[in-house]
Amino acid sequence: MSARRQAGFTLIELVVAMALLATMLLLLYGGLNFSLRSWDAGDTNGRRTADRRIGTNFLRRELSEIFPMRWKEPMTLKFAFEGAEHTLKFVSSRPAGVTQRGLSMVSLAVEQEPGGRKRDLVMRRAMPDDEALNFNALDKAERNVLIADIDSVSFEYFGSENDFTAPQWTPSWTTPARIPEMVRLRIRDADGVPLPEMAVKVQLGEEAGCLENVFQRSCRPRRPS
Numbered sequence: 001m002s003a004r005r006q007a008g009f010t011l012i013e014l015v016v017a018m019a020l021l022a023t024m025l026l027l028l029y030g031g032l033n034f035s036l037r038s039w040d041a042g043d044t045n046g047r048r049t050a051d052r053r054i055g056t057n058f059l060r061r062e063l064s065e066i067f068p069m070r071w072k073e074p075m076t077l078k079f080a081f082e083g084a085e086h087t088l089k090f091v092s093s094r095p096a097g098v099t100q101r102g103l104s105m106v107s108l109a110v111e112q113e114p115g116g117r118k119r120d121l122v123m124r125r126a127m128p129d130d131e132a133l134n135f136n137a138l139d140k141a142e143r144n145v146l147i148a149d150i151d152s153v154s155f156e157y158f159g160s161e162n163d164f165t166a167p168q169w170t171p172s173w174t175t176p177a178r179i180p181e182m183v184r185l186r187i188r189d190a191d192g193v194p195l196p197e198m199a200v201k202v203q204l205g206e207e208a209g210c211l212e213n214v215f216q217r218s219c220r221p222r223r224p225s
Contacts (some may be wrong), residue, residue, distance in 0.1 A: 021042065048100070048149070055147040059146055059185070066092065066093075067103055081134070082135065083173030084172050085171045086109065086154060087107070088183070089107045089135045090106055093204070104128065105127070105128050106123060106124070108121065110153050118190065121146045121147040121153055123146050150189050153185060154171070154185070155171075156172050157173040157181075160178075161167045178197055
């Protein structure tokens with residue numbers, strides 16, 4: 001009789017065994033869940049970093065190819081360039097679309113995500129008009145996100161008002177008769193962490209935007225074919 005009793009398990013032993021098994025399964029599930037969340041977070045951060053790198057590289061190329069197009073104003077020399085502290089509008093030597101040719105108007109600004117709370121660095125592109133006097137064509141242009149989920153962007157411009165003053169950095173560009181030599185960007189992400197600062201040299205000189213004599217103020221804008 002005593003041998004039969006020793007061959008089985010008591011109720012307490014079964015309860016303890018089930019409790020230990022449940023604890024082990026709970027710990028295993030928690031570890032697996034943590035690993036999956038870590039994997040997803042790492043994958044999301046990796047994709048965001050890659051997307052930001054692509055956006056900043058594209059932005060660097062775009063700013064380096066600012067084209068010195070002149071507005072069609074017969075009495076004044078005024079380049080198609082508007083540089084403010086938080087917005088930038090210029091003409092790029094890149095076309096507005098894959099199937100299009102020539103130049104394109106470009107605007108850069110931080111905009112609220114439609115229907116959401118996120119803020120993105122948005123680029124808009126439009127075809128320039130030979131008779132245009134402003135950037136109004138960009139108001140109806142398509143919204144393209146360059147860098148997603150950021151808090152703010154600030155621009156600075158390096159240049160001088162004339163050939164007799166030393167160039168310096170300014171938070172806005174107030175010299176319509178000249179194009180800055182460099183453009184600097186400072187971007188903060190949604191958490192307030194600054195991204196690497198970007199300073200881009202404008203490659204094209206002001207004379208590139210004129211077909212006639214460079215000293216003529218009424219020259220016709222050059223259109224790359």
